[in-house]
Amino acid sequence: MTYQINVNLTDRAYPVYIGEGVLADLADLLADRGLKGRLIVITNRTVGRLYGAGLVESLKGSGFEPDVIAIPEGEAYKSLSMAGKLYESLARRRAERNTPILALGGGVIGDLAGFVAATYQRGVPFVQVPTTLLAQVDSSIGGKVAVNTGRLKNMAGAFYQPRLVAGDTNVLQTLPLKEIKNGLAEIIKCAVINDAELFSFLEENMPVLLDKDIGALTYAAHRAAEVKAHVVEQDERDQGLRHILNFGHTVGHAVESVSNFKISHGMAVAAGMAAAARLANRLDLLDSSDLERILRVITSAGLPVTLSSKSAGPAVIKAMQHDKKVEAGKLKLILPTGIGCVITRNDIDPQIISESLWL
Template sequence: MLVELGARSYEIIIRPGALVGLGAALAGLNPGRRALIVSDTHVAPLWAEKVRENLATAGFNPALVTLPAGEEAKSLGWLAHLYSAAVSAGLERSSPVLALGGGVVGDAAGFLAATYLRGVPFIQVPTTLLAQVDSAVGGKVAVNLPQGKNLVGAFYQPRLVLVDPEVLTTLPEDQFCTALGEVVKYGAILDAAFFAHLEEHLPALLARDPAELSTVIERCLTLKAQVVEEDERETGRRALLNFGHTLGHVLEAASGFTLPHGAAVARGIAVEAELARRLGLLSSEEVQRLQELIGRAGLSTALSPALSWEEARPLLYRDKKVRDGRLIFALPQGLGRGRVVPVPEGAVEQLWRDLV
């Protein structure tokens, strides 16, 4: 699969067992020989040595830096640690940075790659379902500030994305299930047939059936690639991919970022679907189908943590889609289609007060 962005186009390799070909695939891009692998304390013990040996066999001189697992790794303090690791590894402008992990590792490593020496090659090797179906593709990289999530970031496309579904065998059950919110998002906002497929084949997906996993990953990334090709910098259609994220980010922040991103998005999808119904964009039956699918995936649809509207309101207005003081939501207009629409604050407040 190719993400076509002119001179910045890149390949997405999706194949069980693809990890063993990482060194050869990277060598085909003709980067510098020094490389930095960025991973975390959960993933590094499982996969880092295998990746390092694979790269060394292909002629690279890889160093490894390990971040703490979790959202805390996307801080300015840990970013400074990554810069120090890049200096210690002797990275040059042609030296690749590889993100070996989930969305947090991809964000932090990507921001390092985007800014170190004004930009070095970036390679995504996602090891979580959430990263494999969503965050590894598209070039969004960022770190957090105490005031909010992803407030310091860039658009910086990878040179290669290598997706090996077999690495998901080591993914804990809770992390696997929380990613399904992002999977449901693609069907709800972009592809009605895919949504129906998920309704029918969810048991096989939950069982991590290899064929079903590959089907779902490939469909999600095909949809993501199409949107990125059309609107790389999120000035239009790409904002549709924020369905569930407007309220989801509020819940993440309210939890002190202890609520996993995928779980927050799933709750955001369920609540924003009800907002779409109140605005006349979704039927009650469609809302029920969406919420039932999320529930069958083992995810909560509740608006929690339960914070007051007065607490939630300032968090809502930190959303990057806010324009001229107006709240903007990406909402489905019938399952499989979406719109980016301004929503009166009063409508969101009423929804919030009704559900909390």
């Protein structure tokens, strides 16, 4: 089954497709959005080997002229340096302002290719084809594109919406289990902030999700994508409501940075969500039964609910001060008040935050 979610913004809209066999229909979906002729596919070498040849053949058979650029794999390549190399590669290929860039891969590829699309010749058409669970439910939707600068996560970026998002859940079968877990962290986030029914589904179906049951993954992915799309529609530029999507991310991004990105995004966000839930409970915002439910569902997904070492605490708190949501020197945290409800607080003592990083 394929779900279509429409992201309706003030002056434009675009569809998000999540389901089985979406890649086979990609040429038709591109044509429906008025895209034709030449396009540049940016991917990494692993995804390129798995899906590049088949995608190129399918697109050529429908009249497209795809050109593939495959880069090395990993967060280290989500950088200004790699963006510069891609600009040069696009120029050598004589890519023009109307030449679409198609991101085929996970969050790193989507963020990097989107940043390049937003800035090459002041903007070219952009298409997201996410191949990881995390990218399908989160980073491909909403138009945030960015690269890292040194150890600072997503410090150079833009808001640049895609023409469409096409997530084929069949490709999730090829993912290692750790990547499924990374995606489940973002699905748990969406459930906690705005979908109590999805949270209950996760509680009841975590074993089959970890077993990569495509029907269960497709359902959970589309529910999470609906949450994100609904928030983005109301706050495209991250001025208020969209901040709730950062539940777990203020701590999570700091953990990633301190580890020099050796800790994955999903693992870091999971620890961040657990810390936020413990903090909310300590502040009498979240009752203990809901705290236990949140910690239990995170644990059931094989994700951490605490940092591995207390010695990392001071460095994490320091790194949090670089978060983009800091205002007037104050950390802005998203804290749950129940399953499906969160609030924003910016008046919490960093020492209390630090104490919430551990059980």
